[in-house]
Amino acid sequence: MSSTPSRRLNIHNINPHVKKAKYAVRGELAVKSEEFRAALLGGKSGLPFTQVVSANIGNPQQLDQKPITFFRQVLSLLENPELIEHEGVLLNQLGYKPDVIERAKWLLKHVGSVGAYSASNGVPAIRQKIAEFLEKRDGFPASQADIYLSAGASSGVNTLLHVICQNDKSGILVPIPQYPLYTASLSVLNATCVPYYLDESKNWGTDVDTIKESYESAKAAGIDVRAIVIINPGNPTGASLSEEDIRNVIEFASQEKLVIMADEVYQTNVFIGEFISFKRVLRQLQKEFPGKYDGVELASLHSVSKGMVGECGHRGGFFELVNFDEHVQAEIYKFVSIMLCAPVIGQCLVELMVNPPKPGEPSHELYHKEYTAIYEGLKERANALHKAFEQMEGVECGAPQGSMYLFPTINLPDKAAEAAKKEGRTPDEFYCLQLLEATGICVVPGSGFGQKPGSLHFRTTFLAPGTEWVGSIVKFHKEFMDKYR
């Protein structure tokens, strides 16, 4: 008889902080949806739907969003520089424009090979282009020395939280609902998440009095609160902070000496309101009140994953630091250097995102057309989905404000809550699982982002094309309500 030798690692002896972390966006439902997808691809019948719609994650190109031509043409030359020697073919047969070739040459001059590691904080010339973008966006100077390229914003958040958190008493204020990267990373670091609620009744507004309450109670419990995360525009809420809200947050951070982490990855996904960067408002306040806000430390993050770029798979992003101590900054540099560098192709995409074709340049017309079509398409789909939600019994959803998501409240019958309890699930989880099993549509229960006790939500992206899937949600919802009424 053979026995399996026992392994060194088992579920009881690995890092408990990893086990504790929760990341619903790619949790049980997402795994199940992938199983359904594989079953459908394998021709397995028996499922009551013919396609899986991954509305659980803001992954635009998985849902048929086309990449922007200029970006991919430049990348193709970076990956295969020999093509540049066939300029005639590129221009006359493949429809590449001269500025594509120029940009690829410029990038190759500064990057060398995209197959080589770059400087740990990113290619200097790309950091310079990012600084120019920030200067233009905010109307205040930016320095390439304060910019760090990262493998998507996620790796930037990971770096910053690693450096900010000293021990298990280190607290970080995190909005609720939030993108679970923050709570999951804090679990892994064994630091303390200090939640503050966004106000659903005010279009998911950020209220500084609520933040203060959370801060004070954490402080009273012995937590050393050292930073505040703001997701602007919000995920899952889509809400953009007004200039006044941003001023209030900066004022509070300045009083309490909190580092501000401004997650601004959705800065171009805005339908209602406008995107105003924390950097701009901080610099403006510093100008209006000389000296008063000079101590405020700000880290702001951006990414190629979202907006009209949607190049999540390329893992490109950056963060900018304002007013960080030089020794702390040296440790941040050391931390990123342990991972060597961000993907170099991703860094090149960041350069293309911050420095797209300008009016009058050969690729501008197509770029502008593609960019606008993606923006309008997203807005249209968001509104169509919102309209459907408005008609659904017990569903309340504010108008789409931005980012890539809607986060409706769902009021479910008591019988549904009882049925969920019998299965050991929360009612929102139960609802989302039934939706997936009936329609192939994968959304995320509100509990994955945090929600006020007693309230239930789900988050869906509005990225999937067509309206058929929206109709499936409406039909499912009616049947669900009828069943548990």
Ligand SMILES: Cc1ncc(COP(=O)(O)O)c(C=O)c1O
């Ligand atoms: C608010 C927010 N921050 C950061 C990220 C991470 O993006 P990436 O690492 O792809 O840049 C996401 C992804 O959905 C997000 O929604």
